[in-house]
Amino acid sequence: MLSSARQVYERAVEFFGEDNIDERLVVAFAKFRKAKKKSSSKRCSCQEIYKHYTVHNKKFGSRAAIDVIVSKRRFKYEEEKRHWRRYIYLWINYAVYEELENDDPDKVREVFKACLDVIPHKTFTFAKIWLLFAQFEIRQKSLQGARRVMVRS
Numbered sequence: 026m027l028s029s030a031r032q033v034y035e036r037a038v039e040f041f042g043e044d045n046i047d048e049r050l051v052v053a054f055a056k057f058r059k060a061k062k063k064s065s066s067k068r069c070s071c072q073e074i075y076k077h078y079t080v081h082n083k084k085f086g087s088r089a090a091i092d093v094i095v096s097k098r099r100f101k102y103e104e105e106k107r108h109w110r111r112y113i114y115l116w117i118n119y120a121v122y123e124e125l126e127n128d129d130p131d132k133v134r135e136v137f138k139a140c141l142d143v144i145p146h147k148t149f150t151f152a153k154i155w156l157l158f159a160q161f162e163i164r165q166k167s168l169q170g171a172r173r174v175m176v177r178s
Contacts, residue, residue, distance in 0.1 A: 034050070
């Protein structure tokens with residue numbers, strides 16, 4: 026029954042278009058899913074519903090509703106970045122330790138590259154890590170390496 030309801034919902038989205046979908050349809054589908062107690066197995070559906078809700082509010086909602094959505098997203102972004110900031114400073118301290126205590130430039134490069142690999146650059150990035158990596162390359166008298174880092178940033 027749930028798959029049939031999903032098909033009806035998807036047809037409605039196709040028929041009305043994502044931008045013109047009525048909020049009552051989205052709410053009705055969400056209530057139906059809640060009544061069937063279908064949880065995170067199809068988590069993308071909940072994200073899809075929220076996306077439609079956001080689009081609808083941007084087009085037809087009041088300024089206050091839009092501000093609430095933006096502030097929620099901003100809060101989530103800032104919270105996530107705050108947690109990442111702590112994590113990034115651990116990487117920075119590790120790179121500084123390798124450079125000053127162990128005097129191992131290859132290991133420092135590995136640390137910076139590993140740090141840059143774990144950062145979700147599509148969500149956000151840390152300019153500080155790129156600059157520190159480039160400054161390290163300059164201290165190693167590798168202007169070409171510093172250029173490569175800055176171009177990659």
